[in-house]
Amino acid sequence: MIVLKLGGSVITEKNRAETLDGDALERAADAIAAARAGDAADLVVVHGGGSFGHHNASEHGVTTTEGTRDANAALDIHGAMTTLNRFVLGRLLERDVQAVPVHPFSTAHRDGDGTLDLPTGQVETMLAEGFVPVLHGDVIAHAGAGATVVSGDELVAALARALEADRIGLCSTVPGVLDDEDAVIDRIDDFETVADVLGASEATDVTGGMAGKVQTLLDLEAAASVFDLASLASFLDGENPGTTID
Numbered sequence: 001m002i003v004l005k006l007g008g009s010v011i012t013e014k015n016r017a018e019t020l021d022g023d024a025l026e027r028a029a030d031a032i033a034a035a036r037a038g039d040a041a042d043l044v045v046v047h048g049g050g051s052f053g054h055h056n057a058s059e060h061g062v063t064t065t066e067g068t069r070d071a072n073a074a075l076d077i078h079g080a081m082t083t084l085n086r087f088v089l090g091r092l093l094e095r096d097v098q099a100v101p102v103h104p105f106s107t108a109h110r111d112g113d114g115t116l117d118l119p120t121g122q123v124e125t126m127l128a129e130g131f132v133p134v135l136h137g138d139v140i141a142h143a144g145a146g147a148t149v150v151s152g153d154e155l156v157a158a159l160a161r162a163l164e165a166d167r168i169g170l171c172s173t174v175p176g177v178l179d180d181e182d183a184v185i186d187r188i189d190d191f192e193t194v195a196d197v198l199g200a201s202e203a204t205d206v207t208g209g210m211a212g213k214v215q216t217l218l219d220l221e222a223a224a225s226v227f228d229l230a231s232l233a234s235f236l237d238g239e240n241p242g243t244t245i246d
């Protein structure tokens with residue numbers, strides 16, 4: 001089974017509030033639909049926020065650790081993410097991909113120490129019944145902190161562990177993890193060797209840049225690939241485009 005993250009900056013115009021990158025989303029949906037039409041593995045999709053969610057989260061001062069107890073603030077962030085989720089589902093459904101939503105706010109929470117608890121029974125049942133579950137970065141209840149942001153990357157890691165994913169794909173705006181000369185690093189198997197070339201994301205992003213992603217992915221059992229939209233079809237075809245993190 002495959003866990004695929006569609007980066008928020010891939011499917012939205014990240015620097016213009018609540019603006020979809022319609023062409024990019026169509027291309028992503030085309031690649032997913034083509035893969036589903038073949039002899040496809042089970043697929044779980046997670047998408048990030050991009051310009052839906054991050055702006056709302058920073059307006060309300062909400063991050064993965066700083067929470068809010070204002071339900072209106074939580075709903076503002078959640079609402080932006082569910083709007084984007086509807087767009088993603090819509091593009092997939094138009095292509096006969098049997099995509100269904102899973103909203104983390106209604107299913108997941110964080111313990112007092114910030115650990116994410118994401119039940120996956122519904123996702124497993126959806127997969128067994130032939131659906132493609134589509135999750136998204138969100139706000140979730142956080143013991144002792146109100147509600148905090150959960151990033152798509154955290155969801156990818158939790159799903160990959162719980163569902164024993166075979167492959168993880170991160171479809172990003174860059175063709176892979178880049179070194180200091182902007183060349184794609186083919187393979188990363190420990191963090192120290194790449195730590196100083198990994199910068200933080202420039203646009204408003206409350207959940208961290210590439211360095212955080214690489215660290216999270218290194219901790220997982222399954223191999224992960226970081227690639228751009230041009231390589232999504234080849235990843236879904238079983239190839240290893242971009243950077244392999246294992």
Ligand code: IP8
Pocket residue numbers: 008047048049050052053054057077081136137138139149150151152153206207
């Ligand atoms: O774009 C965060 O998801 P990400 C979503 O995967 C929110 O970091 C609510 C800011």
